[in-house]
Amino acid sequence: MNKKIVQLENTLMAFSRITNTPVTYFSSVGKEQWTTLQDKKICAANSQYGNENFDCTRNLMSSMRISLSLPDVYIFMCNAGLINLCYALMMDTKVYGFLIAGPIAMGNDVKKIISTLLSSSLAEAIDYSRLMTLVRELKLYAPKEITYLSTLFQSAITASLEIHHTSEIKYQRHQEQSDIGNKLIQMNKAHLNIDYPYHAENKLVDIIKSGSIDICKKQFSIYMEELMTFESGNLSMVKLRLIAFFTQLMKSDDDWQKNYKNFFSLKKMNEAQNLAEITEAGATLTAALAKSTADKVYSGSSPIIKKVITYINLHYCNNISLKSVAETIHVNCTYLSTLFKRELGISFVAYLNSVRLAHAEELLNNSALTVTEVCLSTGFSSSSYFTKLFKAKNGTTPNEFRRHSQ
Numbered sequence: 001m002n003k004k005i006v007q008l009e010n011t012l013m014a015f016s017r018i019t020n021t022p023v024t025y026f027s028s029v030g031k032e033q034w035t036t037l038q039d040k041k042i043c044a045a046n047s048q049y050g051n052e053n054f055d056c057t058r059n060l061m062s063s064m065r066i067s068l069s070l071p072d073v074y075i076f077m078c079n080a081g082l083i084n085l086c087y088a089l090m091m092d093t094k095v096y097g098f099l100i101a102g103p104i105a106m107g108n109d110v111k112k113i114i115s116t117l118l119s120s121s122l123a124e125a126i127d128y129s130r131l132m133t134l135v136r137e138l139k140l141y142a143p144k145e146i147t148y149l150s151t152l153f154q155s156a157i158t159a160s161l162e163i164h165h166t167s168e169i170k171y172q173r174h175q176e177q178s179d180i181g182n183k184l185i186q187m188n189k190a191h192l193n194i195d196y197p198y199h200a201e202n203k204l205v206d207i208i209k210s211g212s213i214d215i216c217k218k219q220f221s222i223y224m225e226e227l228m229t230f231e232s233g234n235l236s237m238v239k240l241r242l243i244a245f246f247t248q249l250m251k252s253d254d255d256w257q258k259n260y261k262n263f264f265s266l267k268k269m270n271e272a273q274n275l276a277e278i279t280e281a282g283a284t285l286t287a288a289l290a291k292s293t294a295d296k297v298y299s300g301s302s303p304i305i306k307k308v309i310t311y312i313n314l315h316y317c318n319n320i321s322l323k324s325v326a327e328t329i330h331v332n333c334t335y336l337s338t339l340f341k342r343e344l345g346i347s348f349v350a351y352l353n354s355v356r357l358a359h360a361e362e363l364l365n366n367s368a369l370t371v372t373e374v375c376l377s378t379g380f381s382s383s384s385y386f387t388k389l390f391k392a393k394n395g396t397t398p399n400e401f402r403r404h405s406q
Contacts, residue, residue, distance in 0.1 A: 004161050005096070011160040012036055012099070019149060020139050021101050028095045030061050040137065042082070042103055064088065064098045066234060073150045076232070078103055083146055085153050089161070101153050105138045106146060197226035201245065204286070208249070210313030211294025213287045220286045224279055239270060239278060246285050298344060304331060305343045309351075316355045317379045322348045356380060357393055364402045371398045 005025070012023045016036040024035040035041060043056065059078055067074040067088040074086045082103035089096040141149065200223040207216040224238075231237040243266060265288070269281035298309050307329050312320070325348075326333040340348045356378040363374045372383055375398075380386040390398050 008099075008157065008160045009034060009036070011156050015101075015153065015156045016040075019152070020137075021104055021149070023099060023101045023153075026060075026064065026098045026100065028097050030057075030064060030098070033097070042138075060084075060100065062234075063100075066232070067098065068095065069235070073154045075146065075150055082106075083141070085150050087154060087157055089157075091161075099153075099157060101149075104146070104149070105140050106143060196230055197223060200226050205249070207314065208286060208289045209293055210310055211290050212310045212314060213290045213294075215314070216286050216290045217283050220283055221279070224275075224282065228275065235272075235275065235278065239272065242269060242278070242282055246282075246289075249289055300343050302339065302343055304329065304336070304339060308336070308340065308348075312352055312355055316352065316359065317377060319379070319381070320352070352379075353389055354393075357390060360386070360390065360398070361394075361401070364398055365405050371402075374398065 009025070012025075013036045015021070016023050020037070020040065022035055022037040022041040024041070025033045027033055056078060059076075063074060063076045063084070063086050066076075067086045068090070070088070072087075076084055076086060078084055083106050084100055084102035084104070087099045089099065200219070204216065204219045204223050207219050210216075227238055227241060231241070246266060265281050265285045269278055269285070272278040272281060294306065294309070298305055308325055311325055311328065322337055323333050326336045329336075337348060340351070344351060346354075360374050360378045360380075363369055363377060364371075367374075369377060371387075375383050375386040378386075380389075387397055390396075390401070394401055396404065
């Protein structure tokens with residue numbers, strides 16, 4: 001293998017001279033061994049380069065770990081907003097090291113690239129005069145050209161070492177990672193920050209609580225896509241996030257905890273090898289939680305009442321009424337009123353108010369919204385009516401309830 005590494009260095013030197021792109025070879029533990037075109041490497045303009053506590057170093061190590069699960073080149077963005085190509089050298093499951101080509105610049109505005117470099121937290125230890133010289137010599141790539149460069153980089157490596165990957169799991173992960181990489185590039189072009197998908201997560205919780213199985217499966221797919229993007233395709237971190245999410249939900253559902261199949265689904269998720277398996281396990285858990293919620297509210301056999309309950313739990317914050325719901329599900333209003341009272345033992349309005357009050361209690365406990373804002377957020381149009389109903393149920397006003405809970 002050592003002879004092949006020497007041969008590889010010669011091949012990649014040719015690649016670097018043709019493309020004007022430095023290539024660095026790191027050992028299996030992330031220690032730099034050699035670099036082609038060392039004088040062209042922008043990273044070297046920062047005196048902290050190579051320091052294990054440096055943000056860039058941590059980013060590189062993380063990217064190396066991700067590349068271990070991919071059959072092809074992993075394209076990632078460094079902390080300075082530049083593009084790098086990472087390839088893991090593996091043979092027979094043994095890791096010999098990592099090859100990183102770059103950094104390279106994407107776009108057509110040199111001034112913007114310089115501005116990004118100088119405004120980043122990495123700028124504190126930069127040799128500015130050297131950086132300016134290096135940036136002026138940068139070749140700027142379009143997104144499609146980076147894909148071509150990635151293909152050329154991998155071809156140079158595999159041809160030199162005669163490496164061929166046939167693992168189906170690795171190929172699948174590569175496809176998943178490629179999709180995420182493309183999305184990250186598009187978000188970067190649109191100057192969008194990637195934050196944790198709290199909105200998608202909270203919406204999923206609301207839908208689960210509504211008991212709507214079909215809708216919650218669709219929302220889970222949206223949540224998964226945003227979570228994968230946030231974690232840059234790191235399946236291990238995605239699994240940890242999901243396990244924490246479902247564990248938190250199950251704490252408030254005694255019936256769900258008693259069903260051991262749900263724990264097997266968590267175990268299956270933890271053992272999943274790819275995105276499809278993780279998604280399948282998560283969708284199964286999501287559906288189980290939604291069904292448990294629906295069964296607790298109504299365990300009867302009327303499909304009409306099931307539709308009404310689901311609709312109320314999804315749209316309680318809107319201006320809905322018995323008449324509007326009856327028109328939505330295409331049934332007679334009088335018939336629906338009689339059926340609802342017979343099946344649940346309470347009127348439509350009483351049930352709607354109970355759902356709204358339950359959400360109001362949650363907001364009073366866990367948000368900074370004013371009482372008026374809580375009132376409007378949960379579908380009540382009158383503060384006095386809201387306070388009257390709240391006091392009748394809890395024996396205290398909303399303000400007193402909040403003070404007591406805090």
